[in-house]
Amino acid sequence: MxxxxxxxxxxxxxxxxxxxxxxxxxxxxxxxxxxxxxxxxxxxxxxxxxxxxxxxxxxxxxxxxxxxxxxxxxxxxxSPVVNPGFVMTTTAKQIMDDMTYAQISESIVVIYGASGVGKSEALREYKRNNNNVWHVTASPSRSSLTECLYELAMELDMEQAPRRKGPLSRVIRKRLMGTEGLIVIDEADHLDYPTLEELRILQEETGVGMVLVGNNRVYTQLTGGRRNEDFARLFSRIAKKRGIHKTKVADVKAIGDAWNVSGDKERALMQKISERPGGLRLLTKTLKLAAMFCKGELITEKALRAAFNELENND
CATH class of the missing domain: 1.10.260.40 (lambda repressor-like DNA-binding domains)
Incomplete structure (x- = not known):
């Protein structure tokens, strides 16, 4: 031979x-x-x-x-394909470093930008790995001052908290004193000025860190055309700002490594999917469905494309 x-x-x-x-x-x-x-x-x-x-x-x-x-x-x-769960991407590390800074320095950090770049996943992972981190999500029904404070009280395990904003603010302030904790408000773009101002005062009085997270509007609320004297006072308290406006190529690579997807064609398709609205969120959903199609085998370009098409076309 x-x-x-x-x-x-x-x-x-x-x-x-x-x-x-x-x-x-x-x-x-x-x-x-x-x-x-x-x-x-x-x-x-x-x-x-x-x-x-x-x-x-x-x-x-x-x-x-x-x-x-x-x-x-x-x-x-x-090494059959399994969902790796949270993936420490470059963006996730930046966000978690910003959260560490806010907690250690007892200051306010604003993280804002595009949807689907991994902000919320990084917030949850930081909470899982650190003590005294309280994570609440604002929404249209929880955007008023009283509702936002009550949501925070529930996160603080204050089941008997009062429902009026004055007493509610006082018991939360007492609970937070000396904790060296971190308050994280996701979807903070839903909050109005009185609520943001109350949170600023609460942060200053208790010495906890605070992270406000949302889309570009959360930053516009603090700057932009509405930067009058009141908003300028709030803006001046922000110690650090992080704008994340698109998915990083390095993030897609890290996710590909975690899912054991290594082929050039598969990686190129993953990158294209990540550039669609929804970014990494859409990519992760696509990978989960593709993994189901592959039944434990390595994810192929064909499976990725079929999964993406199924998610994007409901008929």
Whole structure:
């Protein structure tokens, strides 16, 4: 076989071992010769000739591809695709560093920008890994001063908190004193000026850190055309601002690594999906559905595309 394969500058025994392992896979019907040829970007005829010792040219490059295929095949068996959960992306680390700064320095940080870049996931992960972090989400029904304070009281486990804003503010202030904690308000763009001002005063009086998170509107509320004397007072208390306006390429790479998606075509499609409205949120949903399609096997471009199409088209 050595003469037929023309194994120049290589270990003939190693390459013979590779071919024997490939034959065993084919004999066990773990893979077809046609599928194998596709996965190493070769022709079925070439693979057949090499395996049968009839290939007349230097087969080193093809045997090297077959060796890589064997390695990947074993990795697939030992590492079935599972949802990795939270992924520490570049953006997530920036957000969590900002939250650490707010908590340690007892100051206000504003994080704002595009939807679906991983802000909320990073907030939840920080809370899971740190003490005295209270995370509430504002909404149209919880945007008034009283409702926002009551939501915070529930997060502080104050089940018997009063419902009037004066007494409510006082008991929350007492609860927060000396905690060295962090208040996180997600979707803060829903909050009006009186609520934001109350939160500012609460933060200053108790010495806790505070992070206001939302879309670009949360920043516009503090600056923009409405920056009168009252808003200027609030704006001056903000120690740090983080604008995140699009998904980072590095974030998509980190998610691909976590999901064990390594092919160039798969990565390119992931990047395109991440650039759609919803960003990383849409990408993660697509990966979860694609993983279901693949039933534990590595996620393919075909599965990714099918999952994306199904999520985007409801008919």
């Amino acid at each position: 050595t003469n037929v394969l023309n194994l120049q500058n290589s270990n003939a025994e190693d390459q013979t071992a590779v071919l024997m392992r490939i034959k065993a896979k084919l004999d066990a019907k773990e893979v077809t010769s046609a599928q194998l040829a596709r996965e190493i970007s070769s022709s079925p005829a070439t693979v057949s000739q090499i395996l049968n010792g009839k290939y007349q040219a230097d087969a080193t490059a093809i045997v090297t591809k077959l060796a890589k295929w064997l390695t990947r095949n074993e990795e697939k068996k030992s």
